Amino acid sequence: MAAPTFTLMAATCGSSLPTSTSLKKRPRTEMPVASPARCRGESAGPRARAVPVDNIDDKNKPPQDLSAIVVNLDRRPDRMQECTERLRVACPWMKFNRFDASDGRRDAISTSDVALKWHSGKNVVYQKLRSQRKGWNDLDSYVAKEFPLSAGERGCSLSHIRAWKHCLAECNSTNRPLLVLEDDAAPTPEFTTILCRALASLPADAHVLYLGYSQAADWRRQVAPELVESEYVWTTVGYIVWPAGARIMLDRLPIDQPVDNWMATLCAEGHLKSYCTKPKVVLQADAWNMNSDVGHSDEQYWGPDSDIMHSDHLYWGDTEIAKEAEQSKKRKTDGPHFWDMSSDEESGVDESGL
Numbered sequence: 424m425a426a427p428t429f430t431l432m433a434a435t436c437g438s439s440l441p442t443s444t445s446l447k448k449r450p451r452t453e454m455p456v457a458s459p460a461r462c463r464g465e466s467a468g469p470r471a472r473a474v475p476v477d478n479i480d481d482k483n484k485p486p487q488d489l490s491a492i493v494v495n496l497d498r499r500p501d502r503m504q505e506c507t508e509r510l511r512v513a514c515p516w517m518k519f520n521r522f523d524a525s526d527g528r529r530d531a532i533s534t535s536d537v538a539l540k541w542h543s544g545k546n547v548v549y550q551k552l553r554s555q556r557k558g559w560n561d562l563d564s565y566v567a568k569e570f571p572l573s574a575g576e577r578g579c580s581l582s583h584i585r586a587w588k589h590c591l592a593e594c595n596s597t598n599r600p601l602l603v604l605e606d607d608a609a610p611t612p613e614f615t616t617i618l619c620r621a622l623a624s625l626p627a628d629a630h631v632l633y634l635g636y637s638q639a640a641d642w643r644r645q646v647a648p649e650l651v652e653s654e655y656v657w658t659t660v661g662y663i664v665w666p667a668g669a670r671i672m673l674d675r676l677p678i679d680q681p682v683d684n685w686m687a688t689l690c691a692e693g694h695l696k697s698y699c700t701k702p703k704v705v706l707q708a709d710a711w712n713m714n715s716d717v718g719h720s721d722e723q724y725w726g727p728d729s730d731i732m733h734s735d736h737l738y739w740g741d742t743e744i745a746k747e748a749e750q751s752k753k754r755k756t757d758g759p760h761f762w763d764m765s766s767d768e769e770s771g772v773d774e775s776g777l
Contacts, residue, residue: 492589493507493519494522494523495523495606496523505606506608509708510610525578525581526578527574527577527579528578532580536677537577537584541572542569543567543568545691546680547566547567549639549640549655550639553640556641579682580681580682583659584676586664587664587669587673588669590665598667600663600665601663601664601669602661603659604634605660607707608635608707608708610704610705610706611705618700621701624649624650625646629698630696631695631698633653633656634705636658636660636699637656637658638699639655640653642699645701648701650698650700651699652696653699655690659682668695668696
């Protein structure tokens with residue numbers, strides 16, 4: 424299999440309903456947002472020491488020609504620096520360069536690439552499946568609605584579109600894939616080992632391999648100990664895309680949902696063949712919507728009194744709305760919020776029975 428190229432981005436089956444006696448009410452701080460894919464995962468916590476490359480057996484060592492592009496907003500050099508430090512700790516062999524991200528505030532974004540609004544109906548189906556799988560007693564809280572896509576979401580979508588185009592431009596008519604990471608990506612200490620094992624087991628016709636995700640539906644199948652085939656997962660914090668997958672997505676524009684929901688929908692409908700490492704090997708550095716460049720369209724899905732940590736003050740700057748968002752953030756407690764990747768998902772514990 425051709426070695427993947429690594430790119431760092433700035434800013435991704437039914438189960439029976441449990442009986443009422445088996446349902447358990449989720450704590451408020453675990454309530455999902457309307458589109459959990461943009462949701463921040465559980466924070467990476469204290470820095471962990473990566474497995475040294477010299478201690479990895481030869482067949483699991485990364486190819487020496489892997490390259491990386493760090494796609495980063497001009498106005499967020501702090502995120503670039505922090506991500507650079509995390510990558511140097513977890514995967515010091517990785518080479519990368521900075522690439523300017525699309526800015527929803529600054530850049531003209533055509534509706535032929537990204538729509539102006541989205542409907543959460545398809546996403547709600549999988550929110551309910553995840554709730555059933557987890558045994559949560561909150562099915563009545565998932566209501567399909569129409570939302571305007573925020574400037575941050577549209578900019579994020581365009582950044583991913585540009586990454587797919589970059590994949591095609593750089594592959595030189597080969598099947599060389601591209602690893603896309605968002606700049607809050609926090610690789611785990613096992614990143615290199617699990618990634619190499621997953622790639623060794625990956626079917627040749629794969630379109631996408633997710634390295635970080637929040638699982639919705641049950642896995643379609645387990646391919647290998649470190650690899651599963653997915654139906655619908657959230658977040659785009661880290662995934663590998665192959666040229667064939669990039670072409671499929673570019674042929675199906677515009678993106679008419681937040682980009683991770685849109686990619687998940689293509690997989691669920693059979694257009695994309697998507698897989699996930701197991702366990703996930705890329706976490707998110709902050710709790711959901713903390714220190715984020717993407718103002719999420721569904722932040723107030725449960726109304727203005729929700730526990731969601733707003734990020735508008737970071738995205739829009741010194742405005743009255745931003746000041747109110749900042750005050751709201753200060754009133755909240757620290758820690759993960761809404762659709763955080765739970766501890767069992769982070770640790771790679773088999774959830775198939777949930």
